[in-house]
Amino acid sequence: MKPTxxxxxxxxxxxxxxxxxxxxxxxxxxIYSQEIERPKAQPYTIEGTYEKLKKKYPFIRPLNLEFPENxxxxxxxxxxNSGGRILQADxxxxxxFGQKYPGIILVHGGGWISGSKxxxxxxxxxxxxxxxxxxAVNYSLSDVAKYPAAVEDIExxxxxxxxxxxxxxxxxxxxxxxxxxxxxxxxTLVGVKNKVQAIVNIDGIVSFVHPESEEGVYAAYWxxxxxxQNFKLWKEASPLEYVGKHTPPTLFVNSSQPRFHAGRDxxxxxxxxxxxxxxxxxxxxxxxxxxxxQPWFDETLKYTVDFLDKVLKN
Numbered sequence: 001m002k003p004t005x006x007x008x009x010x011x012x013x014x015x016x017x018x019x020x021x022x023x024x025x026x027x028x029x030x031i032y033s034q035e036i037e038r039p040k041a042q043p044y045t046i047e048g049t050y051e052k053l054k055k056k057y058p059f060i061r062p063l064n065l066e067f068p069e070n071x072x073x074x075x076x077x078x079x080x081n082s083g084g085r086i087l088q089a090d091x092x093x094x095x096x097f098g099q100k101y102p103g104i105i106l107v108h109g110g111g112w113i114s115g116s117k118x119x120x121x122x123x124x125x126x127x128x129x130x131x132x133x134x135x136a137v138n139y140s141l142s143d144v145a146k147y148p149a150a151v152e153d154i155e156x157x158x159x160x161x162x163x164x165x166x167x168x169x170x171x172x173x174x175x176x177x178x179x180x181x182x183x184x185x186x187x188t189l190v191g192v193k194n195k196v197q198a199i200v201n202i203d204g205i206v207s208f209v210h211p212e213s214e215e216g217v218y219a220a221y222w223x224x225x226x227x228x229q230n231f232k233l234w235k236e237a238s239p240l241e242y243v244g245k246h247t248p249p250t251l252f253v254n255s256s257q258p259r260f261h262a263g264r265d266x267x268x269x270x271x272x273x274x275x276x277x278x279x280x281x282x283x284x285x286x287x288x289x290x291x292x293x294q295p296w297f298d299e300t301l302k303y304t305v306d307f308l309d310k311v312l313k314n
Contacts, residue, residue: 036224038143039217044110046119049292057287061294063122068129070095079137079160080153085144087153089137089160090117092128093168102174102312103133103165104200105157109181109289111218112150113142119292123301130305131313133170135161139186142222147237150222154190174312176200178251178304180291181260182218188239192247198311199250200304202291207240207263214259238263243270249277251307253300255286279307 042048050062067073073092080087094101104127106120120136127134139153158177165172176198179187184204191199207213209231219234220226227234235241240263250271254261264280271278281303283290290296 036220036226037217039111039113039221041111041113041218044108044115044119046122046292049289053287053289053293057293060296063292063294063297065122065126068125071125071128073125073128080156085140087138087140087157088117089135089157090121090124091161091168092124092134092136093170094128094131094133097169100169100171101131101133102176102197102308103135103161103168103170103172104176104178104198104308105154105161105187106134106136107139107154107177107179107183107187108136109179109183109204110141111216112147112182112186112222113218115141115183122297123291123304126301127305127308130309132308133161133168142218146224147222147233150186151189151237154186155194158190158194158196173197176248176308176312178202179204181288185237185239188250189237189242191250192239192242196248198248198308200253200307201250201264202253202300202304203255203257203260203288205260205262205264206243206267207238208234209238210240210263210266212258212262214262240267243267245274245276247271247274247276249307249311251278251303252280253291253303254280254282255288255290256282256284257288260288277311279303 046063054060071092072095073090075090076088077091078086079089106124108115108117108119117136117138124134124136137157140149162172175196177187177191177196178200180202181204184201188199188201188206223233252264268278283296286296291300
């Protein structure tokens with residue numbers, strides 16, 4: 001028997017391939033098993049937003065609106081108690097009774113990790129003064145519960161508002177849902193999956209998986225997984241996936257920051273194909289959170305009232 005010849009060069013090449021493959025497997029394993037760190041989130045308030053934005057936009061003014069005389073507010077209503085987690089809402093409504101009013105639920109922003117219903121108080125009171133029943137809601141933030149808890153909370157708020165419609169002279173057949181930033185994403189998701197009559201999206205993305213989307217640490221913390229770790233979950237939470245012939249009329253009010261438009265144009269194309277009314281207003285040279293300061297608050301309010309009057313009052 002002849003001795004076997006060993007090709008040292010070939011063995012060396014195989015060894016290199018094996019090492020590279022092993023490193024790749026380890027890298028992939030780390031990506032899929034890595035823990036999601038909590039973002040260094042700051043409190044998200046109207047006052048804090050003004051202080052932050054005025055450095056770059058010195059012409060802006062803080063929100064300082066008197067409470068309208070024709071509006072009543074019932075604050076800190078417990079609309080949900082789940083496992084000891086109490087969630088509250090404020091309901092603003094016209095002072096004059098004797099007729100039924102259209103309504104809107106407002107969902108605050110804050111990267112799914114901060115913010116509160118207090119951020120919606122000025123928009124809520126002004127909409128109520130224009131003849132709307134307005135419910136500004138708190139919901140489960142990502143430190144307390146991950147997705148889909150916040151979505152379920154808002155759906156429960158919608159059920160609560162309909163159930164208590166007689167107390168606030170609400171027309172349950174004319175209810176909109178709206179929000180800003182993360183709250184706009186949540187409101188749009190609830191709006192496309194539930195029976196409401198209008199959606200108001202103020203600078204919120206409508207897709208986490210669209211090519212225009214940027215994976216963020218805030219979203220990953222809310223989901224409890226990165227997009228690579230759980231793509232299905234990120235897609236499931238994207239309102240764009242559910243847009244179709246039953247989607248209600250939709251208003252988009254956007255800043256000039258492109259990343260907050262992710263998926264919007266695709267959603268508009270679907271609305272067009274289905275002859276569903278929509279409006280887009282992009283505020284030139286504006287930052288994200290523009291709706292929390294003047295003069296952009298007034299502009300946002302006008303777009304919102306004009307849209308809601310058109311689709312809910314006519």
